[in-house]
Amino acid sequence: MKTLLLYVYLSILASQPILAQFWTKEDIKKQLPLFIRALNYPLGNDKFHLTYNITTDSIPPNHPLFKLFKNHDLYISYLLSRYSTIDYQSIFKPNTPFPQADRAFRQALTNDTLLNHCFLETATYYLKAQEIPLKDISVLPKQSLTMPTLLAVAARFFNHLETRPNDHVAWFMNLKGTPDYDASEVGNQPLIEAFCSEAIMKWSFLPEWSQLPYERRFYEEVEALTNRTALLTDAKDKRELVRPAMRDLMTHSKELEKALLTEYELSKEWLGFTLIK
Structure with a gap:
């Protein structure tokens, strides 16, 4: 039993970029859909408003980017509103089933080249400040x-x-x-x-x-x-x-x-x- 638990534990650790020896561009790109989620906001009377929010609810506090999203959501929100090519109105149309909107939003975050470029720069500086090793990522001079x-x-x-x-x-x-x-x-x-x-x-x-x-x-x-x-x-x-x-x-x-x-x-x-x- 102990051997099984140890195997499961090590498997979980191995799958987490937060504990990896270094971060790559792909690791950083995968983070946006984890922290920025579609939201079915209740309006009352069984009515909902589809939108998105920045959340750390499902993210462990030791994640290297946890405090970036937790403490600087206004910073991230600006990038989402000003430097994103996502068609929010199309994704969050009224009466769109939430699972459909959620999938579309996750995909849009992944495909948004402009937003990911801005986030890559931000995350690179943030990770470097924590002395987290980066691989194949050029850190631009400030x-x-x-x-x-x-x-x-x-x-x-x-x-x-x-x-x-x-x-x-x-x-x-x-x-x-x-x-x-x-x-x-x-x-x-x-x-x-x-x-x-x-x-x-x-x-x-x-x-x-x-x-x-x-x-x-x-x-x-x-x-x-x-x-x-x-x-x-x-x-x-x-x-x-x-x-x-x-x-x-x-x-x-x-x-x-x-x-x-x-x-x-x-x-x-x-x-x-x-x-x-």
Whole structure:
């Protein structure tokens, strides 16, 4: 009996890439369908909404990528929404049987060349930071960025700002699914964008984020822009005025800089760039 149990145990270990001596591109490619799963979300009254979610429920905590998906799901979510060729609407059509949608989604994740390219880069940096051996994978040198450059990327995730009483500022994001979303406003820098998106989303989830007292000069500049915008009636004219001016303001925001720096310090070992002075 002991011999049988030992055989089963060793067989399980041998089948797990988490305990392999090294990771290959194929090992990394197999991970997305494990962590990103189709979901039949209950709406009540026996109705369901087909979608997907990022989950670590069935993944052992000692998996080398467990914390990446567990702690940085916002980062992964950005890649899924911005750098994926998956036709989500086609896969998750209403009344599609869940097993069918699940199979189609798993296959789509595997076949998505763009998404897998971005994830390969991310996972490579992440595994290397944990000193996990890689085989036949070239680790690209990290890009060097200054804070002004990072702020310029992050600023494009905002649509506009509006002043509120007591020197508070309301922020309106340029994220997929939000009104007036413009994908062209964000450049082709997936790993840097994913970092900025995650930092901004974490910041915006804080209860006090919209109640921060801003520097008086910054507040007055936002207020002046708000007043200029109020004189315009055409939505396109407002966008053309507000976006460039507002993003210029954001590149000088001490609050945004602090949010980016805080997130960078937490994740700098595995990010695809190095922040320099």
